[in-house]
Amino acid sequence: MFQSWRKTILTLLILGLTRALAAHGGTEAAAIDPAVAEKNRKANEACFACHTEAGLKNPPRTDMDMKKLAETLRDPKVFAGSNHGTMDCRQCHGQGYNDYPHSEGSKNEISPCSECHATRVARLEPQYDKSVHARLEGVKAKFTCATCHDPHVNLGATLLKDPLKIAVQDNQACLECHDSDRVFAKYAPDDEKKPGIKKARPDIDTIHDWLPNTKLHWKAVRCVECHTPEVKANRPLSHEILDKEKAEKNCLSCHSANSSLRTRLYRHLVKEEVAQFGFTNSVILSSSYVIGATRNPTLDTIVIALVGLTLAGVLLHGAIRIIFAIRRKGRKQ
Amino acid sequence: MSERIYLLPLWIRLWHWTNALLIITLTVTGVSLHFADPKLPLVEFSLAARIHDMAGIALATLYACFVVANIVTGNWWQYVPKPPGVLERCIVQGKWYMFGIFRGEPHPYRVSEEANFNALQAISYWVIMYMVMPVMLLTGITFLMPEFAPDRFFGFDGLLPVAILHYLTGTVIIMFMIAHIYLGTTGKTATSMFKTMVNGWHEH
Known part of the structure; x- marks a missing residue:
């Protein structure tokens, strides 16, 4: 009870602080002091001694549950390059992980994303609630932010910059379930026609049969370009994930001079756009030639x-x- | 009864009309793709893309057959303007298109089994079929297999030069097609050349 109140008060405090920072030109992700980052890196070494491929091969202790460990491996290099790479693991995972064996129930003490990202969560949650993932019976309860946004891996678009790299990273989040029968089964709702039986994963190639050059699209753009509703310019991408019935099927949404890619995948680059050799949508042309959009x-x-x-x-x-x-x-x- | 000669074997006529059909299809779908705009009444984008891909593969296959058949039958020789006096013959032919045709003068060079084309025709057909067409087809095939396109091109996506070459060569072929269809009306009667392309017989 006390813990829950403490979290609510903390969330409100952070919400107020981030709003105040934003009003003064600050951002949610302020740059970290290099000395603190170094201290965190050293502290994380203790976690990575076990929670890596190398740790699994040569565990520093003999009394560990190796099966559980194998499910919780991370890549320190990838983590260091992610948005959270300068943080101490325990900032999210809590003090229950100071020692081994980790404290009983410490898994339930992991901080929710809203503890730091309160403004964002408050803004995005109503959108997410309309998502196909939130509307399916029994699926919503299994979903957290981290189901799609791996906090140990993801790097924000403004830091990743290259739209092709952003597409690889963000599509991986979708394909992890939608291209794997094993993972899909973990989240799958019951089949509408066969109660009591989990819905089978639809083949990703078959359901995108109608889309010409499917593979090329998946390399160049994100699933969410079509599977989220369009938002106004300068607004962040919606978190309402659309099912195949509602998803964008009008090719001209991207393949025209007024391409919606400007408010989606290339949104973070549009402000810096420099018209090159008179091409429309020069900002897109730096990464992709999009017929109908990148014209002269x-x-x-x-x-x-x-x-x-x-x-x-x-x-x-x-x-x-x-x-x-x-x-x-x-x-x- | 006018004099006539059997000029065009069946394979050339079949190739010509298939080629024509494919190029018209590629023109309509190509324009729909390049000038895609919600305000323009063009072929729906994904349909245009599929048709364009299929017609493009068909055209590339047909072109390969055309080249082989030209070599096997010796028809390639028709496309070579034979010296001496190629330039002079081009000038005479050009003057006829600009002046003589209006005065009702006869064609300056008589069509024969040995020379189907006048010098201007031979040169323009040669340029279109052996210079422009291969570039258009190769760039089109690269579009189908973008992994063969350069990765980057002076800070742009490597598909940009491929796309521009495809666009420009496609435009030249469309311009050629317009002129070609029109010049088809300059035979003995406005329709005689079209009949030749159907039955193979040329009327003098």
Whole structure:
């Protein structure tokens, strides 16, 4: 009871603090003091001594549950490159992990993301609640932020910058379940037609049959480009994940001069966009050629003019031929 | 009864009309893809993409057959403007298109089994079929297999030069097609050349 109150008060305090920071140009993720980061890195070495592939091969102790350990391995390099890479593991996992064996029930003491990301969670939760993952019977309870956003791996778009890298990272979150029967079964709801039997994972290639160049799309854009509703410019991507019935199927949403990629995958780069060689959507062209979106209006005008002149030329030539033929015919008569 | 010669064997006629059908299909779908816009009444994007891909593969296959058949039958020789006096013949032909045709003068060079094309025709067909078409097909195939495109191109996606070359060569072929269809009306009658392309017989 006390713990729950403590968390609520802490959340409200952080919410107030982050709002105050934002008002003064601050951000939620303030830069960390290098000395603190180094202290955290050293503290984390104790965790990584066991929770890595190397730790599993050469465990520093003999009394560990190796099966459990094998399920909780991390890559220290990947973690160091992630958004949370400078933090002490115990900042989220709590003090119950100071010693081994870890304290009973310490798994339940892991801080919720809202403890630090209160503003974001408050804003995104109503969107998420409309998601296919939140609306399916029995699925919502199994979902947390970390189900999709691996806090040991993910790097924010503004830090990752390269849209192709962002696509790989973010699609991995979806494919981890949707491309694995084993993981999908962990979250799957009951089959609508066969009560008591878990829904089978639909084959990812088959359900995207309608999409031309499917593999190329998956390399270049994220699942969420189509599987979230479009938001206004300058607004963050919606967390309402749409099912296949509601997902975007209009290709022109991206493949046109007014491409929605500007408010989605390329949103973080649009402010820095520099028009290059007169191309529309130059910001996209730096990573991908998107037919219909990355056009050069000057080249298009020249091409249309050339084809128009050819057509006009033959029509004029034909008209003169007809006029001359009529005149010749008149003379003969 | 006018004089006529059997000029075009069946394989050339079949190739020509299949080629024409595919190029018209590729033009309509290509325009729909490049100028994709919710305000324009074009072919739906994903349908256009699928048709364009299939017609492109068909055209590339047809082109390979065309090249082989040209070598086997010796038809390739028709596309070579024979010296001497190629330039002079081009000028004479050009003057006829610009002036003589209006005055009702006859074609300056008579079509024969040995020379199906006048010098201007031979040169333009050669440029289109052996220079522009291969570039358009190779860039199109690269679009289908983008892993063969350069990864980067001066800070842009490597598909950009492929796309621009495909766009420009496609445009040249569309311009050629417009002129080609029109020049098809300059035979003995406005329809005689089209009939030749159907039955193979040329009327002088």
